[in-house]
Amino acid sequence: MAPKTAVSPLDLFAIDHLVDEEERDIQRTVRELVTERIKPHLAEWYEAGHVPVRELAPELGALGLLGMHLEGYGCAGTSATAYGLACLELEAGDSGIRSLVSVQGSLAMFAIWRWGSEEQKQQWLPRMATGEAIGCFGLTEPDFGSNPGGMRTRAVRDGSNGDWVLTGTKMWITNGSVSDVAVVWAQTDEGVRGFVVPTDSPGFSAPEITRKLSLRASITSELVLDGVRLPADAVFPEVRGLKGPLSCLNEARFGIVFGAVGAARDSLEATIRYAQERDIFDKPLAAYQLTQAKVADMGLELGKAMLLALHLGRLKDEGTLVPDQISLGKLNNVREAIKIARECRAVMGAAGITLEHPVLRHANNLESVLTYEGTSEVHQLIIGQALTGHSAFR
Ligand code: TGC
Ligand code: FAD
Numbered sequence: 001m002a003p004k005t006a007v008s009p010l011d012l013f014a015i016d017h018l019v020d021e022e023e024r025d026i027q028r029t030v031r032e033l034v035t036e037r038i039k040p041h042l043a044e045w046y047e048a049g050h051v052p053v054r055e056l057a058p059e060l061g062a063l064g065l066l067g068m069h070l071e072g073y074g075c076a077g078t079s080a081t082a083y084g085l086a087c088l089e090l091e092a093g094d095s096g097i098r099s100l101v102s103v104q105g106s107l108a109m110f111a112i113w114r115w116g117s118e119e120q121k122q123q124w125l126p127r128m129a130t131g132e133a134i135g136c137f138g139l140t141e142p143d144f145g146s147n148p149g150g151m152r153t154r155a156v157r158d159g160s161n162g163d164w165v166l167t168g169t170k171m172w173i174t175n176g177s178v179s180d181v182a183v184v185w186a187q188t189d190e191g192v193r194g195f196v197v198p199t200d201s202p203g204f205s206a207p208e209i210t211r212k213l214s215l216r217a218s219i220t221s222e223l224v225l226d227g228v229r230l231p232a233d234a235v236f237p238e239v240r241g242l243k244g245p246l247s248c249l250n251e252a253r254f255g256i257v258f259g260a261v262g263a264a265r266d267s268l269e270a271t272i273r274y275a276q277e278r279d280i281f282d283k284p285l286a287a288y289q290l291t292q293a294k295v296a297d298m299g300l301e302l303g304k305a306m307l308l309a310l311h312l313g314r315l316k317d318e319g320t321l322v323p324d325q326i327s328l329g330k331l332n333n334v335r336e337a338i339k340i341a342r343e344c345r346a347v348m349g350a351a352g353i354t355l356e357h358p359v360l361r362h363a364n365n366l367e368s369v370l371t372y373e374g375t376s377e378v379h380q381l382i383i384g385q386a387l388t389g390h391s392a393f394r
Contacts, residue, residue: 006276006286009268009299010306018310023082030089033063038093043355045217049210051096053134053178053219057104061131065090065101067109069251073125075109080321081313084258088309091259092266095365096218098259103174104128106251108135111183111194115236115244120196124181136179136206138170138223139245145172146378147393148185149242153225155186155195155235162232166195166225172372176206176221184225185245194236194244203228215368250323253373254316257329258309260337260369263362264302267337268295270357271344278351285347294347298340305333324386331379338366 016024037059045051060066064076069083083105091098109128112120112135127133144150153168166186176182182197182204197204203226212220236244272295275286285291312329315321341363345352352359370376385391 006272008265009272009295009302010265012299013303013306015303015306015310018307019081019085023079023085026078026082027085027089029063030065030086031092033059034089034093034097038097042094042217042358042361045096046094046355046361047216049212049216051100051217051219053100053175056097056100057131057134059131060101061129064129065105066131067105067113067125067129070105070109070113070125073113073121074129075113075125076129079313080254080316081310084255084309084313087255087259088262088265090262092262094217094361095259095263095369096215098255098262099174099215099218102252102255102259103137104131104135106255107137107248108175108179108181108183110251111137111236111244111248112196114247115194115239116196117233117237119233120236124196128181133180134175134178135181135183136173136175136221136223137245137248138173138176138182138184139249140170140172142169142171146375148245149192151185151187151192153184153186155188155193158229164195164230164232164234166197166228166230168225170223170225172209173206173221173223175219176223177208178219179206182206182223183248184223191240192242192244193240195230195234196236197225197228197230197234201228201230214364216364246323249373250326253326253330254312254321256369256373257312257326257333260330260333260366261302261305261309263366263369264298264305264337264340267341267344267359267362268298268302270359271295271347271352274348274351274357291347294343298343301336302340305336308332324382327374327379327382330374331376331383334366334369335376338363338370341366 067075068078069080071077087098112124128135139148141151155164155166158165179199184195184197205224206221209220275291278285344359381392
């Protein structure tokens with residue numbers, strides 16, 4: 001019998017019906033950008049361990065993708081769901097490209113937008129929205145990743161003008177060495193506070209972290225603050241304590257709930273295409289029951305992940321989404337995406353290990369995605385606490 005035409009795994013769920021026209025247009029535009037501008041270079045960037053952030057940022061900014069779901073200051077002000085769909089398409093290219101956009105928009109810009117003074121917003125947000133200025137977000141330290149409350153970076157008041165002096169080291173900071181501005185969280189006498197640090201400040205440096213085997217199309221750096229002196233108004237005026245940085249993580253984690261679906265979708269689509277073309281023992285790999293059981297299970301998990309992402313998007317747009325629900329989404333979707341990418345790699349056999357196909361690149365990237373923005377274990381503990389009432393972090 002002649003083979004039937006294959007459908008894209010997400011079409012099986014008729015997910016298009018759940019997305020409105022404006023959201024679909026945004027998704028289509030980002031998909032085109034990724035297909036035409038980004039995908040042709042990914043293998044090269046991944047191999048080189050370098051991505052031209054300075055070149056890409058203005059192009060991403062021109063499409064309104066930087067600080068996309070924020071209102072005012074040159075930002076596009078789209079729905080949260082539209083932002084999620086953009087993250088999905090970016091990560092269908094590469095998690096590193098989605099990270100570039102997440103860190104700029106959901107971490108650095110969101111922090112300034114939500115907690116900054118009017119002067120800080122005016123100074124940075126319009127230039128960050130266009131991609132002229134790049135931002136990074138320094139929370140993690142060498143000894144404090146999952147437990148950022150233990151951070152050692154310290155900011156103390158100094159001199160009659162009320163200057164701040166910052167000392168410490170941040171670790172694993174995306175976009176660090178290419179940033180114009182760093183949002184840095186530091187201990188003060190009044191608890192954790194956030195600082196807007198121009199990266200040309202004396203005493204600031206951002207050595208790049210090299211030899212990564214994951215997220216190679218992304219720039220990752222240390223931030224070294226060696227007595228960086230800042231004026232009194234460099235601090236976020238009101239917020240104190242961990243809820244400052246954690247409120248920003250909610251935004252970035254939300255984007256990852258969608259983004260992971262993109263990496264999984266791209267892996268599965270590439271694998272189905274390959275299995276249709278690859279003949280083994282005289283017939284296509286796709287025509288074997290064992291292959292079909294795998295692609296059916298992957299398509300099912302992919303569709304469920306997408307439905308979860310859309311559900312959380314709708315909750316966010318109606319203003320009822322809570323952090324525990326974001327943890328459910330991040331835990332499920334990244335965990336399932338990495339399983340899918342690894343399974344796809346196995347289905348492809350040896351071809352799956354090369355940069356000719358995206359599957360091992362996605363799987364390797366997802367190792368970072370599983371760890372950053374709260375490891376799977378951290379999200380299990382957040383959900384466990386919500387369900388049982390007991391905190392098991394300590
Ligand atoms: P805990 O005592 O639970 O809370 C301290 C204060 O924070 C409030 N809070 C939140 N506020 C807003 N959103 C949330 N999700 C919040 N979770 C907690 C809480 O109400 C409390 O407020 P207050 O006013 O009473 O002081 O804090 P804890 O020290 O026990 O830590 C909790 C824990 C472990 C869940 C948290 O620290 C955590 O999430 N750890 C993981 C760290 C993490 O995700 N780091 C990410 C760094 S950035 C990054 O990875 C970028 S990757 C690049 C990319 O995104 O693409
Ligand atoms: P650790 O906290 O040392 O955890 C090690 C292991 O212990 C993990 O398996 C963890 O799940 C487990 N664990 C932790 N706590 C518990 C517990 N209570 N019970 C049981 N098990 C536990 N950070 C930023 O601030 N800004 C960035 O831009 C940024 N970009 C990043 C980019 C990349 C590519 C990567 C890999 C990381 C980035 N990070 C960034 C850092 C990231 O957020 C941290 O790596 C993450 O929070 C985990 O911290 P850690 O690596 O120190 O692991």
